[in-house]
Amino acid sequence: QSALTQPASVSGSPGQSITISCTGTSSDVGAYNYVSWYQQHPGKAPKLMIYDVGNRPSGVSNRFSGSKSGYTASLTISGLQAEDEADYYCSSSTNSNTRVFGTGTKVTVL
């Protein structure tokens, strides 16, 4: 199972909006609405930000939103803040009973 494709890096100024893409295939992203997103600060464990494409867990800022079209899911961060600087990973279930993560995107706040 190949990793989902994410851009290596995305940057934006404070207050701006950025979008991170996550592209898969008909066997994973395109097969189910089971895409989730995780934020990881250096040396820390990942944190769930979005599940089932566009749902936010309790306690996650509403500046984070998710969507999906076809084989590509997206995470949008609006009103970018310094604390949003981190690595972000998408994940999807697959039709072979496995899970797959994205390649990861480093978000830089300029």
Place this chain on the structure above:
Amino acid sequence: EVQLVESGGGLVQPGGSLRLSCAASGFTFSPYGMNWVRQAPGKGLEWVSYISGGSNTIYYADSVKGRFTISRDNARNSLYLQMNSLRDDDTAVYYCARDRANTYYDYWGQGSLVTVSP
């Protein structure tokens, strides 16, 4: 408060074995599926294995199939990963993560470092 605490990592030679443990607390352990996810130094996340609450459903990534065994002890609120025939590319921080609806991970441990080196 949900807590997952991994232990058992360390330095092991290629071809060796190691057993990781994950102690769960703050929630009723038995109904939840659990996962192991690893991250090689400076690299991305890689899903390793899943086990259902009753241990009747188990899945592995191709990269570890036949070498790693996931198990759990619901009486001890613990998850395990037995790793055999370890290779250099198994070097990583190993996280245990609670599963939700077989689709996402809502809580993660702090990780346990496994280093495979001569």
